[in-house]
Amino acid sequence: MMKIDSSGYTIKGVLLTICGVVLTFFPGILTWFFYIVGGIVIIGSLFTVLGSLGGGDGLSLTPAAMVGAGIGLLIMSLPKLVSAHISTIAGIILTIIAIVQIVKAKNKDLTQGLKIFQLVFGILMLIAGLFLMFSPFKPNMAIRIITGVVCLLFAAFNFYIVYVIKQRNGDGVSASGNIIDVAGHDVPESNDTKRIE
Secondary structure, eight states, rough: OOOOOOHHHHHHHHHHHHHHHHHHHHHHHHHHHHHHHHHEEEEEHHHHHHTTOOGGGGGGHHHHHHHHHHHHHHHHHHHHHHHHHHHHHHHHHHHHHHHHHHHHOOOOHOOHHHHHHHHHHHHOOOHHHHHHHHHOOOOOOOOOOOHHHHHHHHHHHHHHHHHHHHHHTTTTTTTTSSSSTTTTTTOOTTTTTOOOO
């Protein structure tokens, strides 16, 4: 039996767990991360400008350093932009998914019950998306917490897949505990090895 590598699922599970915990319980860390990365880009750009003041070939790097400083400022402003408009962004995404679901319900060759289910699901998603886009209440914190919880659920699912793969792979011992699967392994011939014929 060929063994399956579970390292990809483990890495995804760990990353999703980190993202879920940060989004749900420590949103300030995410903001500081953007500030630090933006600051590093700006400082690097300033060093490039200072290095180019000496003249020579370094002078041609000044425009690129200015663009880099602008990108650093943009990175630093991302948390404010996203948190200010996260409900609108989530509403747009839900509305697009809802429209796709409604179109699929109209075009798919499904049983009548499944078509109705998909259509109702699409309409409910459309209502939720429009509510998020045009709501007078801005449920930014609720969306952030829901996103964090969904990340944690996906992480748990990936860890479950790792568990199932490890159970499937086993350690080469069969369920009876005394039979070892040696398919695909050759034993070198020697005088000590007797051949069964």
